[in-house]
Amino acid sequence: MMTRLTAQIIKELLSLLRDPKSRMTLVGPPLLQLFIFSFAATLDVSNMSVAVLNDDSGHWSQELIQRIDGASFVSSLVRVERPQELAAMINKREAIAAIHFPADFSRDVDAGTPAIAQVILDGRRGNSAQITFGYLDAIAKQLGVELLQSGGGQIPQIAVRNWFNPNMIYRWFLVPSLSGMLAMLIALVVTALSIARERELGTFDQLLVSPTLSLEIVIGKTVPALLLGTLLGCVMILAGVFAFRIPFTGSVIWLFTSLMLFILSIVGIGLMISSICHTQQQAILGTFSLAVPIILISGFTTPIENMPDWLQFIARASPLKYYLIIVRGSFLKALPAADIFANLWPMALIALVTLSSAMVIVKRNLQ
Numbered sequence: 001m002m003t004r005l006t007a008q009i010i011k012e013l014l015s016l017l018r019d020p021k022s023r024m025t026l027v028g029p030p031l032l033q034l035f036i037f038s039f040a041a042t043l044d045v046s047n048m049s050v051a052v053l054n055d056d057s058g059h060w061s062q063e064l065i066q067r068i069d070g071a072s073f074v075s076s077l078v079r080v081e082r083p084q085e086l087a088a089m090i091n092k093r094e095a096i097a098a099i100h101f102p103a104d105f106s107r108d109v110d111a112g113t114p115a116i117a118q119v120i121l122d123g124r125r126g127n128s129a130q131i132t133f134g135y136l137d138a139i140a141k142q143l144g145v146e147l148l149q150s151g152g153g154q155i156p157q158i159a160v161r162n163w164f165n166p167n168m169i170y171r172w173f174l175v176p177s178l179s180g181m182l183a184m185l186i187a188l189v190v191t192a193l194s195i196a197r198e199r200e201l202g203t204f205d206q207l208l209v210s211p212t213l214s215l216e217i218v219i220g221k222t223v224p225a226l227l228l229g230t231l232l233g234c235v236m237i238l239a240g241v242f243a244f245r246i247p248f249t250g251s252v253i254w255l256f257t258s259l260m261l262f263i264l265s266i267v268g269i270g271l272m273i274s275s276i277c278h279t280q281q282q283a284i285l286g287t288f289s290l291a292v293p294i295i296l297i298s299g300f301t302t303p304i305e306n307m308p309d310w311l312q313f314i315a316r317a318s319p320l321k322y323y324l325i326i327v328r329g330s331f332l333k334a335l336p337a338a339d340i341f342a343n344l345w346p347m348a349l350i351a352l353v354t355l356s357s358a359m360v361i362v363k364r365n366l367q
Contacts, residue, residue, distance in 0.1 A: 045131045047075040047305040051089045051098040054079065058106020060115070060143075064156060067139050068099070073132070075305070086120065090163055091333070093325075096122050096303075097132050109147070109156060116157045123165030124328050126173035128303045133160055164332040172246050176327045177300050179236035183259070184266050184294070184320055187229030188287050191270025194221045195362070196283035214363035218355060221274070222267050229263035230256075240331065250330030254340050258326045258347075265319040265347045268354025275361040294318050299325075319347045 050068060054061050069077040078095065080086055086098040098120040108115035119136060121129040140156045165172050195217075237255070240246045269290065277283040297304070297311060298320035304312055315321055322343035329335030 045096075045128050045135065045303065045306060046073045048073055048097070048128075048132060048303070049076045049078060049089075049095045050074050050132075050136075051078045051080055051086050051095040052101070053081070053083060053086050053098070054101045055103040056101045056105040057103075058109075060106040060109040060156065061101040061117075064101075064117070064140065064143060065099075067143065068136065071135060071139060073135050090120060090122050092339075093122065093124075096125060096129055097136065099136070105156075114157055116159050119158050119160045121160060121162045123162040124173070124332050125303065126165075126170065129162065133158075171244050172332060173328070175240040175244050175246055176237070176331045177324055179233055179240060180259075180262065180320060180323045180327055181295060181300065182236060183229045183233035183263060185291060186232050187225050187263050187266045188270045188273075188291055189284070190225040190228060191221060191267045192273040192277070192283040192287045193280055194225070195271070195274035196277045196280050199277075200279050214359050217362050218271060218359045221271055222264070222355070225267045225270065226260065226263055229266065230260050233259045233263065237327075246331055248331055249334040251334075251337075251340075254335075254337065255327065255330045258323060258330075258340065258344060261344060261347045261351065262319055262323040265351035265354065268351050268358060269319075271358035272354050272361070275358050294320050297321070316346065317350065319350050322347050 052065055052068075054065065065077070068074060078089065080089070083100070086100065089095040090098055100118045100120070102117070105115050105117060117140070119133060121133055123129060137158050140158050144156055234256070237259075241248050270287070273286040273290065274283055277286055295301075297307065297315040298318050299315070300320070304315050304321065307315065325343050326335065326340055329339065
């Protein structure tokens with residue numbers, strides 16, 4: 001029995017290691033994911049922009065501003081002159097937090113009365129906004145401790161307001177994002193297995209002797225996955241509105257268009273995987289190898305601003321990054337058409353490149 005079992009184990013190991021593509025799939029993606037995880041998967045917040053409106057001419061507001069400007073998590077501190085500019089920076093995602101110091105802030109600190117600065121957070125960014133507020137609150141409390149030790153003054157306080165998600169209900173942030181992620185995974189798996197399954201079953205050889213064009217094959221594999229992924233995405237969006245009671249303030253037409261274009265770009269990636277792989281096992285491993293990095297660099301779990309510049313550059317090739325901005329904005333904020341279009345055309349470009357590449361590979365295999 002042990003001899004037979006040993007022979008089976010050796011045979012299975014050899015079948016995996018003899019195939020160059022299997023060796024690359026088993027060794028390469030885990031190392032790549034480890035590398036990406038190390039830089040992308042972090043709960044720290046860094047490289048954030050903070051806007052400041054200072055109506056106070058006293059010393060203590062300037063002291064607090066300087067400390068915030070010198071904090072490691074702040075990449076740029078933008079001083080504005082009007083409340084409208086604060087609102088605009090939050091709306092355009094140019095700042096994760098906006099701080100307003102009232103005219104009597106320093107006077108209240110010196111008088112020993114409550115000195116309150118208002119902080120407005122971008123509620124669309126969920127955890128990142130809360131972590132940022134924790135950093136700002138810690139800076140204010142540290143200044144307060146120093147004031148108490150010196151024997152005078154009042155501890156500065158920070159009053160917080162969360163825009164777009166006032167009560168910071170986590171489902172409002174999570175469910176729209178999950179609708180994109182789950183639809184992506186389904187579309188990616190369906191298309192990644194399509195051509196690889198035909199190769200494994202032997203039916204792909206029939207295409208080699210048929211008058212079928214590579215364009216017809218790509219379209220035939222694209223349409224079912226596009227319909228399935230779009231339908232699943234719509235169901236989850238409807239569940240977010242009616243089951244989870246998440247307010248929807250955007251345009252249904254724009255969101256549906258964005259969803260279809262997003263799924264189309266994912267289908268292109270799946271077809272590229274499928275046209276390269278020879279077995280379904282390779283296709284599944286390839287899907288897993290790409291799906292995890294796509295999610296990590298999309299901004300779903302951690303801010304893209306936290307990542308190194310080279311990883312932020314790679315993140316521009318993730319269609320999920322653009323769709324999450326659209327779907328979150330459609331739910332929590334009536335995202336303007338110009339902002340939607342700014343995230344639509346990168347997904348269209350990704351779809352064009354990936355579908356064209358898949359067609360070229362299929363055409364080469366048919367020759």
